[in-house]
Amino acid sequence: MAFDDDRDAETFLLRLKRYGADLQDSLRPLYGEETGTLLGQLLEVMLRAFHARPTDLRRLDEARLLQPDWLQQPGMVGYVAYADRFAGTLRGVGEHLEYLEGLGVTHLHLMPLLKPRPGENDGGYAVADYRAVREDLGNMDDLSDLARALRGRGISLELDLVLNHVAREHEWAERARAGDPKYRAYFHIYPDRTGPDAYERTLPEIFPDFAPGNFTWDEEAQGWVWTTFNAYQWDLNWANPGVFLEFVDLILYLANRGVEVFRLDAIAFLWKRLGTDSQNQPEVHLLTRALRTAARIVAPAVAFKAEAIVAPAQLIHYLGRGAHHGRVSDMAYHNSVMVQLWSSLASRNTRLFEEALRAFPPKPTTTTWGVYVRCHDDIGWAISDEDAARAGLSGEAHRRFLSDFYSGGFPGSFARGLVFQYNPATGDRRISGMGASLAGLEAALEGGDEGRVNDAIDRLLLLHAVILGFGGVPLLYMGDELALLNDYGFADVPEHAPDNRWVHRPCMDWALAGRIEDEPQLPAARVNAGLRHLLRVRREAPHLHASIESRVMPSPDGRVLLLRREHPLGEMVQVYNFSEDSVTLPACSLRNALGERSQDLLSGSAFNLNGGTLHLEPYRALWLVGAE
Missing domain, CATH: 3.20.20.80 (Glycosidases)
Known part of the structure; x- marks a missing residue:
């Protein structure tokens, strides 16, 4: 495939040189001998998407490369809404951008809006077509127009990318039910209960009230299909490199439509392993790292947010530990x-609260x-x-x-x-x-x-x-x-x-x-x-840059949470009274961090911490920094 000019060729090749080894290192443990073939197919997909990337998005790519901490700035604020419940349609959302801008929003997450199955669809998380929008909301051109309008106001568009499963009505599932061996291999389908029963011994139930068990008999497929969440949501087989290739293509297609942030839905469930709960398996992090790396080559303006509601010891892996440090997702809940x-x-x-925060290991500073x-x-x-x-x-x-x-x-x-x-x-x-x-x-x-x-x-x-x-x-x-x-x-x-x-x-x-x-x-x-x-x-507080983490300080009163942020410009101590009581703290409990004089950024009040006490009204919040 020819490049438009030498500069485009150089850009793509430089990124490929920068990230190519990372991509290969992520894929080889997953797909072994199939990795070489997969890399060749990936290169074709990435080149096609790179050529199709609109000019304004290419400029955004370059801007984000020059400011890699764009997502960590104190001015970042996300707003989360269902498009229909916010404004009826995608065009309707576009009519309320002044409201969002006035609120200070820089990041709009529109909840699932890609075409779901008809009827019950788990709030939109049973996707029947990733390349189409719900018909009542508009179409893909409306989505692109909205993304462009948002970018013009400095607001990034975020969409959900459902990775673990597709709707039973998705084309891949329909072909699987029709007997196409390529697409049957996209799913976990068993001819009898032997395999499902073995897995069920260690699998939890996500929705015990209305979706008990993790497998569903499908008469057309003549098999037991893995369905973690609902009978109409078919889990994908990510051990198949064809599934990985499909999702790289989808991510780049949506990125070229203007999606800047992808919320990776149900990411903890991607890899199945007998004898476990099939959550948080090491392969999940390899997969996420590989997807992110492919996006970095074509669309470096894109960021990934991991939807992993797991224990702290597991959660940190979605931002990257060890060899994956800072190479998995850019953000996690x-x-x-x-x-x-x-x-x-x-x-x-x-x-x-204090004990829970202390249990969290430090995150990569780039996340x-x-x-x-x-x-x-x-x-x-x-x-x-x-x-x-x-x-x-x-x-x-x-x-x-x-x-x-x-x-x-x-x-x-x-x-x-x-x-x-x-x-x-x-x-x-x-x-x-x-x-x-x-x-x-x-x-x-x-x-x-x-x-x-x-x-x-x-x-x-x-x-x-x-x-x-x-x-x-x-x-x-x-x-x-x-x-x-x-x-x-x-x-x-x-x-x-x-x-x-x-x-x-x-x-x-x-x-x-x-x-x-x-x-x-x-x-x-x-x-x-x-x-x-x-x-x-x-927005005006550099101490809140996300590369810095909040650390718990010992609080002399159990009703009050104290958090400390050690920024190069000086320390910040945050004080939060979680009760309807007035609370008095000894000023010396804060003096070591802030010095003798401090100022509350929220109220503008000055405090002398040299002695005496600090009085907190009910539910009072203070953001204290040292004062001259």
């Missing part, structure tokens, strides 16, 4: 921060965390018994307490949440709910108690202050910036009714958004103004 935020808020105690108050999924109480024991708690009892508290069953609870996927065998109860409802605003408004309304607003802003100060890319989930409450109307929609996670996936209330400037007393307006202030301060 810090699920533990979300869990500990809600745990500390309910218990008014941060000791478990970043995605941090969030809540997400589109439920909240699972991922609290290890070991962390709990170090904090003087029973892990099982604390998880039960949190489920009781956030479902409103615990005496004195302020929360309004719904139990999701109760597992009587393990006692596991996950929680669904909007941030404002879980923080107490729904109950406070119903009770007409202004004091409790104020507490709920303060709680919601405290939680956001923590994720904005923690370091990484803070992810705002649609509606939280307006303190939207639970949407119980989900039960009236047949395809949503069985899944109560739709209670926290409401439609955007544009009428309310339009009122907040004229009615500043509204809870929505107060939360929005507070959040915008936090975001403005964050």
